[in-house]
Amino acid sequence: MSSEVEYDCIVIGAGVQGSFTAYQLAKRNKKTLLLEQFVLPHTRGSSHGQTRIIRKAYEQDFYTQMMDECYKLWSQLEREAGVTLYRQTGLLVMGPEHSDSYLLYKNTMERNNVPMVILTPENFSQHIPNVILAEGDGALVDINAGVLYADRALKTVQGQFQKLGGVIRDKEKVTDITPGPVVTVSTSAGVYRAKSLVITAGPWANKLLAHIGLQLPLEVEKINVCYWKEKVPGTYDVKKRFPCFLLTEGEESDRHIYGLPSNEYPGLVKICYHVGGETDPDHRDKQTDRSDIGILQRFVARCFPGLIPEPAVVESCMYTLTPDSHFVLDCHPAYSNIVFGAGFSGHGFKFGPIIGKLLCELSLGEVPSYDMSPFRIRRFQGNTKSAL
Numbered sequence: 001m002s003s004e005v006e007y008d009c010i011v012i013g014a015g016v017q018g019s020f021t022a023y024q025l026a027k028r029n030k031k032t033l034l035l036e037q038f039v040l041p042h043t044r045g046s047s048h049g050q051t052r053i054i055r056k057a058y059e060q061d062f063y064t065q066m067m068d069e070c071y072k073l074w075s076q077l078e079r080e081a082g083v084t085l086y087r088q089t090g091l092l093v094m095g096p097e098h099s100d101s102y103l104l105y106k107n108t109m110e111r112n113n114v115p116m117v118i119l120t121p122e123n124f125s126q127h128i129p130n131v132i133l134a135e136g137d138g139a140l141v142d143i144n145a146g147v148l149y150a151d152r153a154l155k156t157v158q159g160q161f162q163k164l165g166g167v168i169r170d171k172e173k174v175t176d177i178t179p180g181p182v183v184t185v186s187t188s189a190g191v192y193r194a195k196s197l198v199i200t201a202g203p204w205a206n207k208l209l210a211h212i213g214l215q216l217p218l219e220v221e222k223i224n225v226c227y228w229k230e231k232v233p234g235t236y237d238v239k240k241r242f243p244c245f246l247l248t249e250g251e252e253s254d255r256h257i258y259g260l261p262s263n264e265y266p267g268l269v270k271i272c273y274h275v276g277g278e279t280d281p282d283h284r285d286k287q288t289d290r291s292d293i294g295i296l297q298r299f300v301a302r303c304f305p306g307l308i309p310e311p312a313v314v315e316s317c318m319y320t321l322t323p324d325s326h327f328v329l330d331c332h333p334a335y336s337n338i339v340f341g342a343g344f345s346g347h348g349f350k351f352g353p354i355i356g357k358l359l360c361e362l363s364l365g366e367v368p369s370y371d372m373s374p375f376r377i378r379r380f381q382g383n384t385k386s387a388l
């Protein structure tokens with residue numbers, strides 16, 4: 001099928017970032033087409049699953065500061081659509097009290113006046129029962145952090161986009177892109193034209209960017225999403241106000257381990273390791289590395305006495321990592337009407353509304369609402385391959 005309609009903008013990829021970008025464009029009265037290779041909803045990218053953590057606790061001021069507006073945009077979407085997408089649980093941050101990483105979290109939160117409670121070894125178990133705080137670890141709680149209902153959020157933002165007149169075409173894989181003042185996008189089912197293009201293809205970013213002569217230093221990892229069974233149902237339940245948590249480093253690893261209270265699967269707590277095995281997104285399930293699960297088992301046995309240290313359910317998801325774990329939000333160096341968002345490095349969901357706003361602003365040629373220097377591709381210097 002070839003479309004005679006010329007869109008203001010085409011967005012490739014209906015994950016959280018593409019869906020919010022399309023929604024922002026439609027809110028600005030732009031005629032927008034959102035293309036997705038799989039039938040929606042699907043579980044083959046990075047945005048599926050029932051929950052994600054939302055938090056202001058970060059090591060960098062710029063992320064903490066962006067979250068101010070982001071919380072407001074999430075609740076605006078909730079009001080517009082009449083749905084609940086966020087549940088406050090708090091986020092417990094733990095880590096060696098004098099380590100760089102733990103102190104970065106603590107200091108960033110203090111500097112930015114993020115509401116928090118600092119726990120001591122003496123009062124820890126009174127506030128957080130059934131968790132063992134390691135000797136020498138500090139603990140604090142980001143009070144307004146919580147859970148985002150991810151699948152519901154995606155459905156909601158896509159629904160609001162359609163209500164605003166936006167068009168979604170799923171099961172249409174983009175196979176070619178021809179740049180120009182009017183960009184031509186070919187899919188498995190048709191050819192479309194638009195004044196501008198936004199690429200938000202998640203783990204497939206470099207496959208799409210290859211069509212326009214660009215390659216970013218991205219690594220795709222498969223993450224084993226593990227759920228652990230409570231010995232006594234309800235011990236770590238969201239209804240009992242058990243918080244989300246993040247361990248900056250511990251006995252098992254110097255990388256993050258994080259978790260969410262039992263919620264989506266009653267009696268099961270989600271706990272994951274922030275590192276996975278490298279994979280190709282088209283062959284995700286060929287990656288069978290389970291070394292992360294061993295690390296998690298040892299962590300669960302040491303710190304969560306109320307859980308059986310053997311995962312009851314293991315699901316799959318993918319991270320797309322940049323070398324510095326910061327996002328990529330930029331325009332193509334040669335074609336200013338082609339914009340991309342990529343490399344969300346396993347922490348991009350909560351930022352969906354702001355990423356959508358920023359990519360919308362970039363694609364309209366406006367000055368972005370935030371300092372974009374941490375997100376520009378020029379930071380990779382010789383690491384970006386351009387075939388132009």
Ligand SMILES: Cc1cc2nc3c(=O)[nH]c(=O)nc-3n(C[C@H](O)[C@H](O)[C@H](O)COP(=O)(O)OP(=O)(O)OC[C@H]3O[C@@H](n4cnc5c(N)ncnc54)[C@H](O)[C@@H]3O)c2cc1C
Nearest residue numbers: 013015016017037045046047053174202317344348349350
């Ligand atoms: C296990 C796990 C836990 C996480 N936890 C958190 C958390 O607690 N908090 C948080 O903020 N973030 C978290 N994240 C990160 C967050 O989920 C991701 O950063 C975010 O979902 C990335 O969204 P995306 O839109 O970039 O990618 P995706 O969701 O992968 O979307 C890209 C879309 O593009 C489509 N596409 C690709 N190629 C084509 C093509 N050729 N034609 C058409 N369509 C195409 C894909 O099919 C896909 O639907 C987590 C991620 C994982 C995997």
